[in-house]
Amino acid sequence: MATTTTTVPSAGPVAGSRSFLSRLREGDEIARIITFLFAASVVLVTLLLVFELWQGSVLPRHKFGFNFFRTSVWDPIFDQFGALPFIYGTLVTAVVSLLIAVPLGIGAAIFLAELAPARISDTLQFFIDLLAAVPSVIYGLLGVFIVVPLMREYIQAGLKHSLGFLPFFQGPAYGVGFLTAGIVLAIMVIPYIISVSREVLLSVPRDQREAALSLGSTRWEATWKVVVPFARGGIMGSIFLALARALGETMAVTMVIGNTPAISASLFSPGYSIAAVIANEFTEATGDLYLQSLIELGLVLFILTFILNGLARLLIVATSQRGGGTGHL
Amino acid sequence: MKRITGLLLAVLALAGVLWAESALSINGAGATFPYPMYSKWFDEYHKQHSNLQINYQSIGSGGGIKQVTEGTVDFGATDGPMNDDQLKVFHDKHGFGLLHFPTVLGAAVPTYNIPGVDAALNFTPDALAGIFLGKITKWNDPAIAGANKGVKLPAEDIVVVHRADGSGTTYIWTDYLSGVSDEWKTKVGKGTSVNWPVGLGGKGNEGVTGSIKNTPNSIGYVELIYAETNKIPYGNVKNAAGIFVKASLTAVSAAAAGKAKEMPDDFRVSIVNAPGKAAYPISSFTWLLIPEKFSDAAKRDAIKGFLKWALADGQNYAENLSYAKLPKEVVAKELKAINKIQ
Numbered sequence: 245m246a247t248t249t250t251t252v253p254s255a256g257p258v259a260g261s262r263s264f265l266s267r268l269r270e271g272d273e274i275a276r277i278i279t280f281l282f283a284a285s286v287v288l289v290t291l292l293l294v295f296e297l298w299q300g301s302v303l304p305r306h307k308f309g310f311n312f313f314r315t316s317v318w319d320p321i322f323d324q325f326g327a328l329p330f331i332y333g334t335l336v337t338a339v340v341s342l343l344i345a346v347p348l349g350i351g352a353a354i355f356l357a358e359l360a361p362a363r364i365s366d367t368l369q370f371f372i373d374l375l376a377a378v379p380s381v382i383y384g385l386l387g388v389f390i391v392v393p394l395m396r397e398y399i400q401a402g403l404k405h406s407l408g409f410l411p412f413f414q415g416p417a418y419g420v421g422f423l424t425a426g427i428v429l430a431i432m433v434i435p436y437i438i439s440v441s442r443e444v445l446l447s448v449p450r451d452q453r454e455a456a457l458s459l460g461s462t463r464w465e466a467t468w469k470v471v472v473p474f475a476r477g478g479i480m481g482s483i484f485l486a487l488a489r490a491l492g493e494t495m496a497v498t499m500v501i502g503n504t505p506a507i508s509a510s511l512f513s514p515g516y517s518i519a520a521v522i523a524n525e526f527t528e529a530t531g532d533l534y535l536q537s538l539i540e541l542g543l544v545l546f547i548l549t550f551i552l553n554g555l556a557r558l559l560i561v562a563t564s565q566r567g568g569g570t571g572h573l
Numbered sequence: 574m575k576r577i578t579g580l581l582l583a584v585l586a587l588a589g590v591l592w593a594e595s596a597l598s599i600n601g602a603g604a605t606f607p608y609p610m611y612s613k614w615f616d617e618y619h620k621q622h623s624n625l626q627i628n629y630q631s632i633g634s635g636g637g638i639k640q641v642t643e644g645t646v647d648f649g650a651t652d653g654p655m656n657d658d659q660l661k662v663f664h665d666k667h668g669f670g671l672l673h674f675p676t677v678l679g680a681a682v683p684t685y686n687i688p689g690v691d692a693a694l695n696f697t698p699d700a701l702a703g704i705f706l707g708k709i710t711k712w713n714d715p716a717i718a719g720a721n722k723g724v725k726l727p728a729e730d731i732v733v734v735h736r737a738d739g740s741g742t743t744y745i746w747t748d749y750l751s752g753v754s755d756e757w758k759t760k761v762g763k764g765t766s767v768n769w770p771v772g773l774g775g776k777g778n779e780g781v782t783g784s785i786k787n788t789p790n791s792i793g794y795v796e797l798i799y800a801e802t803n804k805i806p807y808g809n810v811k812n813a814a815g816i817f818v819k820a821s822l823t824a825v826s827a828a829a830a831g832k833a834k835e836m837p838d839d840f841r842v843s844i845v846n847a848p849g850k851a852a853y854p855i856s857s858f859t860w861l862l863i864p865e866k867f868s869d870a871a872k873r874d875a876i877k878g879f880l881k882w883a884l885a886d887g888q889n890y891a892e893n894l895s896y897a898k899l900p901k902e903v904v905a906k907e908l909k910a911i912n913k914i915q
Binding site: 317318319320321322324388392396416418419420498499502503504514516520523524525526528529530535 | 605632
């Protein structure tokens, strides 16, 4: 009954003629106000978060200023705090994890959506959803007991042997470090990429495929040149979801990254991430400057996420515009 | 039948809650290391004084100091004593002081994983400081080998593992290294988290132990209780009297007794490298932080009563939970200090 008036209440002549009170009685206005409040609360919480982080980090902002981002000494005893190694560690582990997870995740999603029989696809999807719901500490344990020994005994030794001339694969093999953290993160974010990408691929209209096939393309050509570009926006979305999770992941990272605030080109060396250092040091942080520096790290993580998300949007816009041109190939 | 029992239990629980509300409730927060001891004490004391309920939240030493300073809890607890600046902040805010009361003792022990070496290694202070400063990098370094005649140490790189999370164990360990090495004292210092010159960070005692088990030729430190309950082998450390001592509850208490004579009136003292042949050198008190003045007389009397009990009868529970007891000399001094609470 009310479905006709819900669309644009203020624009139509019907809505205009009815009083605010009558709309209130019918419930439309109440629903609008309540749902608006719910939506507004998200913005409010975000603003409150930024405000709190800003307020809570007055001391280090004044004392270190921009040097907080440039220096790499983290010394609670002598009150010297620099965030650079943590920013570096956060970015490097996130990038490594995406380098591994994106090809694997999208490849798996293509198989599940386009190539696999529905029964297999649905069964596998069930397991993938299950993986996405596993708590991160479990992945951390998996990392400590399986990935770390494997890395030290075989993978790092093998990489050093074959690609040791690159600066990324040098130095002693501890098992823990950027690479291990990146791999564990990749395992954690792959289910997100598969899940979302598969849904997006499945929602590509059937006639797109049929058109491609009718023009004489093979099944793979139809998938790779028509379906995947059509779903590009959604696939990008899944990658940024994965990136967000990788940036903020705390427990699993701290268990395998080595927790050493150092910057090194080698992926074998131990590092530290922003989320991990906050979780590790917050409870025992004595002294206001120390505590507030940790809060400023939280602000840094927030800004980092914000910037990367902004860049992600730009990338989506840029590629979807170009997508119109390449679609003819 | 089951339902009636359930209902009855619910009513009883509700009555219990209401009844407990009417009783005196004291809140504290702080260090995690003594939490099992404190929770046992508060529980036992509650059994004897049913109208007094002491609640303790183990949120960490930093949180304990912060909350007691802000006045959101009645007392705090810390693994490292507060420094003069922190005490001044408390005094400026409240107009009276904050007292430290040692309750039990903890210790940190060196643990390692060297393939082919099963013997308990002997560590000199210089060796430990050198290893953790990153100056001694090989296991067969003369500084280590010299104290371990007859043990074949490999020419392998030493991998140092330390705690990544802020912890009282780190405080004890760095307090010791500051005590035996001037270079450590000026370059690194002591605290619940420090800027480590070398090494990997593990989260918690279990994280450090896991890293050491996983990494050949590694060394780290863990809390004595943790090493004992998990049967982790650990090394001996040379004490101030020149004797290599294996950590034990009695050796830790002996360290506190060795320092009892020089005990300052505010109990903020380090007992690392204490004199005495039996003393284990890497140990420390853990403290309760009690304000000097209470506006509520009932609370004041309750806390004083509890402290007296904890220092006397309470100490008997310590060893069952693997904490080292306070030596008699310290207890006597503390009992006098309780009178400062007004």
